[in-house]
Amino acid sequence: SKETGIVHISTGDLFRKEMADETELGKSIKDKMDKGELISDDITVELLKKNLPESFILDGFPRTLNQAEMFKEISDIDLVVDIDVSDETVIERTLARRICRKCGAIYGLNIKPNQEGVCDKCGGELYQRDDDNEKTIKDRLEVYNNQTKPLLDFYKDKLVRIDGNRTVDPILQDILKTLKEKSLYM
Numbered sequence: 001s002k003e004t005g006i007v008h009i010s011t012g013d014l015f016r017k018e019m020a021d022e023t024e025l026g027k028s029i030k031d032k033m034d035k036g037e038l039i040s041d042d043i044t045v046e047l048l049k050k051n052l053p054e055s056f057i058l059d060g061f062p063r064t065l066n067q068a069e070m071f072k073e074i075s076d077i078d079l080v081v082d083i084d085v086s087d088e089t090v091i092e093r094t095l096a097r098r099i100c101r102k103c104g105a106i107y108g109l110n111i112k113p114n115q116e117g118v119c120d121k122c123g124g125e126l127y128q129r130d131d132d133n134e135k136t137i138k139d140r141l142e143v144y145n146n147q148t149k150p151l152l153d154f155y156k157d158k159l160v161r162i163d164g165n166r167t168v169d170p171i172l173q174d175i176l177k178t179l180k181e182k183s184l185y186m
């Protein structure tokens, strides 16, 4: 998003904002979020619709075939990027993830802050998401395999697979190269 200027929309971030703002929706989804279960397709698509700019990079959406079908009625997707990572690496990386409460910067296995628990960029406090514990991460992987993986076939004509078992920079460069090839980014 920083490279291309295209707005990044994460349905997980939208849900976490609802929880932080303690809205009725936020309160009603907390239990499911903590367990790593999916929020209903209707609620998810409704919230996304309210926050959808003209051009977007979707992150964490769609997660079910039904969401993909519903989204087809709302907008078009040009490209689907599958950042493919082994389960062990997902678990290792997700357990190490820390997020800045103030600016949202994300730290991880190979991106450590200079001072533990403190954001390099703004000095904010770093926290760990409630659902980034080993049990919930494994449950989320199972949800992914059962409900989200079938989307690879649904989007097979728009799909590009990127090897995610590498550091950030080569992954980013591969994605940008693909966007350029498809004339989605100059």
Ligand code: AMP
Residues within 6 Å of the ligand: 010, 011, 012, 013, 015, 032, 033, 036, 037, 038, 039, 040, 044, 059, 060, 061, 062, 063, 067, 131, 140
């Ligand atoms: P994420 O930030 O993408 O890891 O998502 C965190 C949690 O938010 C998920 O485990 C779900 O509980 C919920 N969530 C995010 N995106 C979706 C979605 N597209 N459909 C249903 N639930 C979602």
